[in-house]
Amino acid sequence: MKTNAIKFAAAALLAGLAMSGTAFGQDYPTKPVTVVVPFSAGGPTDTVARLIAEVMSKDLGQQVVVQNVGGAGGTLGAGQVATAADDGYTLLLHHIGMSTAPSLYRSLPYDPQTDFATIGLITSVPMTLVARKDFEPDTLDELIAFVKANGEDITYAHAGIGSASQLCGMLFMEALGTQMTTVPYQGSGPAMTDIIGGQIDLLCDQTTNTTSQIQAGEVKAYAVTTPERLGNLPDLPTTAEAGLPGLQVGVWHGLYAPVGTTPEIIARLGSSLQAALADPTVIERFAELGTVPVSAAEATPAALTEMLTSQTAQWKGIIDAAGIYAE
Amino acid sequence: MDIIASLGLGFSVALDPINIFYCFIGVLLGTLVGVLPGIGPTATIAMLLPITFSLSPTAALIMLAGIYYGAQYGGSTTAILINLPGESSSAVTAIDGYQMARKGRAGAALATAALGSFFAGTVATLLLAFFAPPLARAALNFGAPEYFALIVLGLLVSIALAHGSLLKALGMIVLGLLLGMVGQDIYTGQPRFTFGVRELYSGLNFVSVAVGVFGVAEILRNLESEKGRDVMVKTVTGLWLSKADFRRIIAPVIRGTALGSLLGVLPGGGHILSSFASYSTEKRISKHPEEFGHGAIEGVAGPESANNAAAQTSFIPLLTLGIPAHPVMALMVGAFILQGITPGPNVINDQPALFWGIIASMWIGNVLLVLLNLPLIGLWVKMLSIPYRALFPAIVLFACIGCFSINQNVYDIYAIGFFGIVGYVLIRFGCEPAPLLLGFVLGPLLEEHLRRAMIISRGDPMIFLERPISATLLGLAVLAVVIAALPKFRKKRNEVFVEED
Amino acid sequence: MAINASTKDLVSGGLFVAAGSYFALEALNYDTGTPFRMGPGFMPLLLGGVLVLLGLAVAATGIGKPDKEEQLAPSWRAIVLILGAVAFFGATIRGLGFVPVVLITAFASAMASRLNAPLFSALLAVGLTVLCTLIFKIGLGIGVPLVGPWLGQ
Numbered sequence: 001m002k003t004n005a006i007k008f009a010a011a012a013l014l015a016g017l018a019m020s021g022t023a024f025g026q027d028y029p030t031k032p033v034t035v036v037v038p039f040s041a042g043g044p045t046d047t048v049a050r051l052i053a054e055v056m057s058k059d060l061g062q063q064v065v066v067q068n069v070g071g072a073g074g075t076l077g078a079g080q081v082a083t084a085a086d087d088g089y090t091l092l093l094h095h096i097g098m099s100t101a102p103s104l105y106r107s108l109p110y111d112p113q114t115d116f117a118t119i120g121l122i123t124s125v126p127m128t129l130v131a132r133k134d135f136e137p138d139t140l141d142e143l144i145a146f147v148k149a150n151g152e153d154i155t156y157a158h159a160g161i162g163s164a165s166q167l168c169g170m171l172f173m174e175a176l177g178t179q180m181t182t183v184p185y186q187g188s189g190p191a192m193t194d195i196i197g198g199q200i201d202l203l204c205d206q207t208t209n210t211t212s213q214i215q216a217g218e219v220k221a222y223a224v225t226t227p228e229r230l231g232n233l234p235d236l237p238t239t240a241e242a243g244l245p246g247l248q249v250g251v252w253h254g255l256y257a258p259v260g261t262t263p264e265i266i267a268r269l270g271s272s273l274q275a276a277l278a279d280p281t282v283i284e285r286f287a288e289l290g291t292v293p294v295s296a297a298e299a300t301p302a303a304l305t306e307m308l309t310s311q312t313a314q315w316k317g318i319i320d321a322a323g324i325y326a327e
Numbered sequence: 328m329d330i331i332a333s334l335g336l337g338f339s340v341a342l343d344p345i346n347i348f349y350c351f352i353g354v355l356l357g358t359l360v361g362v363l364p365g366i367g368p369t370a371t372i373a374m375l376l377p378i379t380f381s382l383s384p385t386a387a388l389i390m391l392a393g394i395y396y397g398a399q400y401g402g403s404t405t406a407i408l409i410n411l412p413g414e415s416s417s418a419v420t421a422i423d424g425y426q427m428a429r430k431g432r433a434g435a436a437l438a439t440a441a442l443g444s445f446f447a448g449t450v451a452t453l454l455l456a457f458f459a460p461p462l463a464r465a466a467l468n469f470g471a472p473e474y475f476a477l478i479v480l481g482l483l484v485s486i487a488l489a490h491g492s493l494l495k496a497l498g499m500i501v502l503g504l505l506l507g508m509v510g511q512d513i514y515t516g517q518p519r520f521t522f523g524v525r526e527l528y529s530g531l532n533f534v535s536v537a538v539g540v541f542g543v544a545e546i547l548r549n550l551e552s553e554k555g556r557d558v559m560v561k562t563v564t565g566l567w568l569s570k571a572d573f574r575r576i577i578a579p580v581i582r583g584t585a586l587g588s589l590l591g592v593l594p595g596g597g598h599i600l601s602s603f604a605s606y607s608t609e610k611r612i613s614k615h616p617e618e619f620g621h622g623a624i625e626g627v628a629g630p631e632s633a634n635n636a637a638a639q640t641s642f643i644p645l646l647t648l649g650i651p652a653h654p655v656m657a658l659m660v661g662a663f664i665l666q667g668i669t670p671g672p673n674v675i676n677d678q679p680a681l682f683w684g685i686i687a688s689m690w691i692g693n694v695l696l697v698l699l700n701l702p703l704i705g706l707w708v709k710m711l712s713i714p715y716r717a718l719f720p721a722i723v724l725f726a727c728i729g730c731f732s733i734n735q736n737v738y739d740i741y742a743i744g745f746f747g748i749v750g751y752v753l754i755r756f757g758c759e760p761a762p763l764l765l766g767f768v769l770g771p772l773l774e775e776h777l778r779r780a781m782i783i784s785r786g787d788p789m790i791f792l793e794r795p796i797s798a799t800l801l802g803l804a805v806l807a808v809v810i811a812a813l814p815k816f817r818k819k820r821n822e823v824f825v826e827e828d
Numbered sequence: 829m830a831i832n833a834s835t836k837d838l839v840s841g842g843l844f845v846a847a848g849s850y851f852a853l854e855a856l857n858y859d860t861g862t863p864f865r866m867g868p869g870f871m872p873l874l875l876g877g878v879l880v881l882l883g884l885a886v887a888a889t890g891i892g893k894p895d896k897e898e899q900l901a902p903s904w905r906a907i908v909l910i911l912g913a914v915a916f917f918g919a920t921i922r923g924l925g926f927v928p929v930v931l932i933t934a935f936a937s938a939m940a941s942r943l944n945a946p947l948f949s950a951l952l953a954v955g956l957t958v959l960c961t962l963i964f965k966i967g968l969g970i971g972v973p974l975v976g977p978w979l980g981q
Contacts, residue, residue: 740921
């Protein structure tokens with residue numbers, strides 16, 4: 001029958017289309033996927049990337065390789081991904097620095113907002129305000145009064161231009177309306193060393209670096225910069241509880257692909273990211289770092305785009321006001 | 328727990344066949360990548376991090392630690408055989424080790440390096456076991472002023488690195504210091520001497536500079552003298568040390584071990600100074616300093632011991648306080664965290680099996696390294712019988728691939744070529760590359776600590792004299808200059824005056 | 829020698845002066861700051877000045893003391909080929925991929941020796957390529973494709 005033949009042909013065509021559709025989705029990935037981390041291996045961002053990559057490899061059926069392209073405050077690796085092929089085989093895992101780079105670097109060779117396709121948020125690492133053991137103030141209230149009274153006599157350590165600890169310090173000083181003497185270090189490790197050694201007064205850094213020192217009583221802790229208290233530091237008040245609601249900052253991490261990557265590939269990577277964030281080992285390791293994976297609703301392109309846009313605007317105001325720039 | 332019981336626990340962990348196996352894999356890999364020019368422990372550990380996911384935390388960390396100190400053994404091999412140091416520490420070994428190799432004594436040089444390293448490793452492991460926490464505490468007394476004073480002392484003492492003109496050596500150190508300043512200023516973010524190239528923002532890569540001024544420059548030097556025959560070492564005389572050799576290396580090995588152990592504990596760059604400091608000391612107190620630079624066995628024994636001792640004791644701040652002393656230790660922090668252990672002061676109490684297991688494994692690793700390396704000496708020396716014309720392209724190639732694998736930065740490759748020609752020109756006109764490398768690694772530290780000390784003191788230079796440790800170190804520096812350099816300067820001045828008349 | 833001076837000392841002194849001047853002059857573009865907060869220009873300016881002085885001193889010590897030993901002539905062939913090979917490696921490693929770049933770099937540097945015939949160099953290059961692929965690509969898993977995007981991969 002003619003109609004049957006037409007129906008059959010139509011069905012076959014549809015089936016073929018559907019199959020080619022699935023085939024297209026299943027085609028990717030056919031070779032290892034590289035995730036560029038724009039910082040050196042072993043750091044907190046690298047750790048986040050490696051934990052995620054391990055699970056994504058299993059989900060995608062292809063090795064997800066972490067590649068460290070450090071330098072220039074994370075802008076080198078990001079710039080490399082911005083110009084990479086948009087075939088879904090080169091991705092970028094970057095943190096809060098993605099939103100501060102346009103304000104810190106005047107001649108950035110890429111635009112974080114237009115040169116990348118967002119895949120999803122990953123986690124937001126809380127920060128803690130800590131001081132050397134024998135620093136006078138004992139609570140955040142006392143600290144605020146002490147900083148206001150002594151201002152530039154207090155030394156504030158941070159891990160270098162554009163680091164999370166520098167950003168946190170800027171926010172803290174802005175919230176207090178006071179300046180301290182800032183002392184830059186080459187990364188968090190040396191800064192923490194000098195806090196433990198009592199060489200310097202204050203530091204605000206990620207829980208990745210501070211938790212074990214706080215637990216061991218090597219440093220004095222004042223507050224955590226998240227809305228809720230942390231599981232592994234239950235006695236540490238939040239900044240809001242302790243009377244400084246203006247100091248809210250988390251080192252959020254996101255996954256990006258070069259702009260132009262097809263929605264199918266983004267969707268495939270998104271589902272893989274979601275799988276990784278629901279993985280028990282990832283959740284457990286994140287907890288040890290003092291953080292949790294974002295909810296499934298946030299591990300989406302829309303949520304990351306929104307975060308990037310709002311944070312870029314917020315940090316532009318703060319950084320411009322502080323008059324800090326890298327070039 | 329007392330130390331003996333703790334060490335017993337450590338050895339019971341480290342002697343587990345699986346852990347011995349991974350320890351062996353670690354030191355073997357370390358030796359191999361140490362031998363391959365260009366590629367060092369940093370790149371290797373970074374590349375192998377994913378593999379360690381599937382291992383138990385203890386096995387993973389034992390293996391990674393093994394790669395690190397194994398590479399210290401291997402790094403001296405290429406420095407001795409083909410004048411190609413892969414790490415700042417082996418740059419010193421290259422000075423006399425390579426000259427020994429050219430005189431046919433590569434075997435003796437390699438054996439000295441292996442034995443010295445083993446002795447140093449054993450002592451440093453014991454130190455680690457018995458005194459890690461108090462040593463780490465003591466190291467925390469070092470702030471920016473102390474590090475600045477220490478580096479000044481190191482620089483002034485290390486002028487002895489040169490065996491030619493003192494002025495040229497000083498010039499090379501200052502040139503090195505300046506080259507170390509290329510890149511983004513950490514205090515202001517201002518890019519310096521970068522020609523607008525973003526790839527240079529994080530500075531010149533040490534491996535590129537070292538491979539350039541030592542390796543490539545040496546190749547260019549060797550290729551100018553080939554006249555129808557191969558350039559290379561004379562016939563190899565003996566693979567092992569003579570009785571006289573043994574007598575000559577004992578004291579340098581002990582002194583090097585002591586120096587290296589102490590400097591290694593300092594998290595702010597002490598380990599970098601260890602081999603340079605040991606070499607300078609040996610040359611200063613030697614009865615025949617004129618042999619240094621022409622194949623003095625003490626010039627291999629001291630620095631190699633110092634370097635290995637420092638490699639072991641640089642684990643002290645990491646294991647007891649969770650503080651990484653240098654980039655490789657920062658990688659180890661990452662490895663700990665990936666394994667679900669946050670390194671910090673509590674590791675020793677919360678994870679005693681891991682803590683003591685790693686310490687015990689270091690000693691076992693050192694035994695394995697000696698067992699592995701002594702038989703290999705014969706093989707390495709045979710490698711010298713490979714015609715040079717087949718060897719040098721491999722050196723160029725390994726250097727390029729190794730450097731590229733560290734950061735995937737092509738400017739690291741261009742830097743090899745640039746410093747190859749710069750090194751070649753400078754060596755042709757009588758300047759030696761070792762002081763330049765010393766300046767290069769210390770330049771950023773010198774500036775960083777000076778500026779930080781001045782910020783902390785609010786611009787008052789008296790901070791260097793008010794703090795006892797830095798005052799002592801600066802006093803020693805002045806003393807070193809007065810005692811050692813004064814007669815030389817006077818003699819030199821007289822010569823100049825005589826000739827100008 | 830026409831001049832009564834050490835060429836070695838004059839040239840190395842001159843190189844120090846040139847390098848020192850470059851660093852010092854370029855450092856003038858950067859902020860020197862105050863003793864409290866030293867700027868990025870402070871140390872390079874100081875050290876550049878010191879290097880210029882040292883260079884002058886080195887050159888001065890060479891006056892009246894001609895070099896004793898004769899230098900071998902530089903091998904221009906080696907300089908050009910080896911530096912060329914290194915530059916080629918850097919310029920093409922991303923585009924051409926591991927195998928072609930290693931092969932060509934090895935061949936070019938092997939040809940830097942007058943003793944190496946083209947056939948020997950080619951064989952050596954092939955051998956080294958196999959060796960390097962085994963060590964770096966298979967053994968260590970270096971993140972460079974075997975054949976790069978320029979060759980349609």
